[in-house]
Amino acid sequence: xxxxxxxxxxxxxxxxxxxxxxxxxxxxxxxxxxxxxxxxxxxxxxxxxxxxxxxxxxxxxxxxxxxxxxxxxxxxxxxxxxxxxxxxxxxxxxxxxxxxxxxxxxxxxxxxxxxxxxxxxxxxxxxxxxxxxxxxxxxxxxxxxxxxxxxxxxxxxxxxxxxxxxxxxxxxxxxxxxxxxxxxxxxxxxxxxxxxxxxxxxxxxxxxxxxxxxxxxxxxxxxxxxxxxxxxxxxxxxxxxxxxxxxxxxxxxxxxxxxxxxxxxxxxxxxxxxxxxxxxxxxxxxxxxxxxxxxxxxxxx
Ligand code: SF4
Ligand code: SF4
Numbered sequence: 001x002x003x004x005x006x007x008x009x010x011x012x013x014x015x016x017x018x019x020x021x022x023x024x025x026x027x028x029x030x031x032x033x034x035x036x037x038x039x040x041x042x043x044x045x046x047x048x049x050x051x052x053x054x055x056x057x058x059x060x061x062x063x064x065x066x067x068x069x070x071x072x073x074x075x076x077x078x079x080x081x082x083x084x085x086x087x088x089x090x091x092x093x094x095x096x097x098x099x100x101x102x103x104x105x106x107x108x109x110x111x112x113x114x115x116x117x118x119x120x121x122x123x124x125x126x127x128x129x130x131x132x133x134x135x136x137x138x139x140x141x142x143x144x145x146x147x148x149x150x151x152x153x154x155x156x157x158x159x160x161x162x163x164x165x166x167x168x169x170x171x172x173x174x175x176x177x178x179x180x181x182x183x184x185x186x187x188x189x190x191x192x193x194x195x196x197x198x199x200x201x202x203x204x205x206x207x208x209x210x211x212x213x214x215x216x217x218x219x220x221x222x223x224x225x226x227x228x229x230x231x232x233x234x235x236x237x238x239x240x241x242x243x244x245x246x247x248x249x250x251x252x253x254x255x256x257x258x259x260x261x262x263x264x265x266x267x268x269x270x271x272x273x274x275x276x277x278x279x280x281x282x283x284x285x286x287x288x289x290x291x292x293x294x295x296x297x298x299x300x301x
Pocket of ligand 2: 119120121122154155156159160161162163208211212213214
């Protein structure tokens with residue numbers, strides 16, 4: 001069964017498939033409660049999915065874009081990986097293998113099973129894939145845990161590249177301080193202004209991964225013409241975010257989130273003042289009005 005599942009996963013673009021033990025993640029739960037994150041994830045996979053023999057961890061790799069791109073290759077790949085996961089579930093079920101999506105903390109479960117290493121930036125690295133992948137988890141019935149993880153080397157002694165690259169000062173010699181990372185402030189459509197001041201890419205920040213020597217040998221990608229068009233600044237500032245939201249997923253991009261980000265990128269570059277003023281008047285979204293008012297007073301007055 002293992003080979004069948006791995007071959008099916010590879011056919012849908014997954015670089016790795018690990019059959020993880022459904023370990024209880026008490027330490028993760030304590031940290032998540034302390035930081036107020038991960039409420040939708042289950043820290044005890046065996047209790048939540050009692051019929052699962054293991055949790056299948058699927059690793060969907062992507063080629064990162066150049067650090068100066070405003071588009072994140074991760075979020076585009078993450079959406080493609082989501083649909084690949086749905087297709088894989090259908091394929092496995094057609095083969096008589098029972099499985100379902102599992103809402104578990106993928107990174108923490110991987111580490112607990114000895115898959116990969118958390119770098120100083122807190123991000124999971126797995127062997128030659130570096131940290132450039134999206135993760136998905138399935139509860140799999142009738143399959144015992146079986147983990148053959150590739151060797152992953154730890155951070156080189158004295159390496160501080162991620163620490164120096166982080167615009168939030170979130171990484172120190174002892175590792176990541178998650179509540180300082182800008183991602184911590186970006187779950188809703190409105191971000192604090194100090195995030196809009198430094199946000200490098202739509203929906204997140206990958207500067208610590210871009211600087212990491214463990215990712216240096218990975219192939220680079222570039223956005224397609226369609227992706228660039230969907231994320232063009234004037235289009236987003238005008239409120240036309242439908243195509244962009246389709247590419248990166250609609251669940252986390254509502255209430256003007258992408259438009260508000262586009263306003264901040266344009267204002268920092270000193271362009272599209274008229275369009276930003278128009279958005280300030282016409283938008284139905286408080287998040288956009290708020291950032292447009294900030295942008296006009298901070299960059300164009
Ligand atoms: S994602 Fe960005 S803000 Fe967060 S730790 Fe990495 S560099 Fe810093
Ligand atoms: S930049 Fe260096 S210290 Fe930071 S995660 Fe990568 S290897 Fe580790």
